[in-house]
Amino acid sequence: MKQEKNIIPTNGYIMLLVLLGLFILAIVLVVGGVPLALPIFFICIISLRGFVLVNPNGSRVLLLFGKYMGTIKKNGLYWVNPFYSKNKISLRASNFDSERLKVNDKLGNPIMISTILVWRVTDTYKAAFDVDDYKNFVRVQTDAAVRKLASMYPYDNFADEGHTEDITLRSSVNEVSEALEKEVQERLAMAGIEVLEARIGYLAYAQEIANAMLKRQQATAIVAARHKIVEGAVSMVEMALDQLGKKGIIDLDEERKAAMVSNLMVVLCSDKDASPIVNAGTLNH
Known part of the structure; x- marks a missing residue:
């Protein structure tokens, strides 16, 4: 050659x-x-x-x-x-913003994705004679690389289904960009083209599942928040019972402790303000 x-x-x-x-x-x-x-x-x-x-x-x-x-x-x-x-043949750096492609991620979810590529010609012989049209070659091979990359990683982690990937398209920007740059560079090397930068320009779920996935993300966030609230409430109830017992403020039997724990958990875990009821009688009423 x-x-x-x-x-x-x-x-x-x-x-x-x-x-x-x-x-x-x-x-x-x-x-x-x-x-x-x-x-x-x-x-x-x-x-x-x-x-x-x-x-x-x-x-x-x-x-x-x-x-x-x-x-x-x-x-x-x-x-x-x-x-x-x-x-x-220009040796200047060129920008290429690919079209938004509809592909499936690693979990099979349809997503919309595009990439922004910065490239330049370094070997004029390869660009002129080893490929038919080096500019069109850049576009086609970039789209192919994006499709392959999207199938290698999930859009996001879903712990409820046991998917706990370390690298995702949404959160691992640097890792995904490095993988995309390497993949595109391997494809464009035969055309004498150097990839200066490759990163995802647009990423979203496809329209047909966007609403469902949004509700799922909201539900996951709510469950995580509730988990933190319950964890904090249990610590507060435990601290309250421990302080009451150490200072001897009140002597509670098991039944009253259970009632107190129940009331405190309701107050602390509720998403609305509690409405207190004043008991004017004894503790048994």
Whole structure:
């Protein structure tokens, strides 16, 4: 397989002066009636096609009747063989925001996902000749990499079903971005393209399950909050009984302790303010 070959052709400004001198010479010969003026004019006109301008972070791939001759990467004005074909390939960093794709995550849930890719060409030979259209190649391979990545990780963890993955698409941003960048780089290496950054630009459940998954997330959050509330309430009741017993404020039998625990748990775990009832009689009433 051929590799990229960097060349620095003839300085364009020097050739511009040479052609200008030939053109003046041809004019002088025409005035003098010398037949040699016509071939000189023809050479000057043909030579004008040899000038090539390379902008910063740009390149020109040179071909001579289908044969690769080299790549000009250094910016400036140059002169090359007038019969060279000069294909322009940008070396600047480019952004690519993929379309939102509907794919299934690791658990089979349909999700919508897109990626933002920053890339640039590093090998002009591979970009020009190893793939048909390197820009379209970037788009297609990026979509394929995103589909593969989405199938490797779940959208989120659901402890109630026993799914406790360490890496998820929603929460593990850095890990998922690294995996996506590596996957895309492997696919685009054959086109001489370097991936500068790859990250998820959009992530959400598909419309048909979005409402159900939202309710599920809300229910999971409520259960987790209730668990914390009950855990705190039990600690507070335990502390209250322990302090009452140590200070001898009141002597409670098991039945009264059970009633007190029940009342305190209701007050502490309720999501509404308690409405106290004042007992004007004895503890037994």
